[in-house]
Amino acid sequence: MTNFETVRELIALTFGISSDVITPETVQVDIPEWDSVGHLNLMVSLESMFNIVLELEDMIRLTSVAAILEYLETACPSQ
Numbered sequence: 001m002t003n004f005e006t007v008r009e010l011i012a013l014t015f016g017i018s019s020d021v022i023t024p025e026t027v028q029v030d031i032p033e034w035d036s037v038g039h040l041n042l043m044v045s046l047e048s049m050f051n052i053v054l055e056l057e058d059m060i061r062l063t064s065v066a067a068i069l070e071y072l073e074t075a076c077p078s079q
Contacts, residue, residue: 027063
């Protein structure tokens, strides 16, 4: 499973939506459920799934699928 597929499924599960609506271009405002509380839940899920620790400044900027994938390329290059 690629990082995109994993992130897509994680977002869908976190927000209770279909993974079909999530693309690499999806941003936070595209998903009504991705509010401030939802964002924190997604960040915790990312930490758990990828065994990483996100700093506050990372959490603040990870507001799109592209930003999350870019971060994971750096943080988890072997995945």
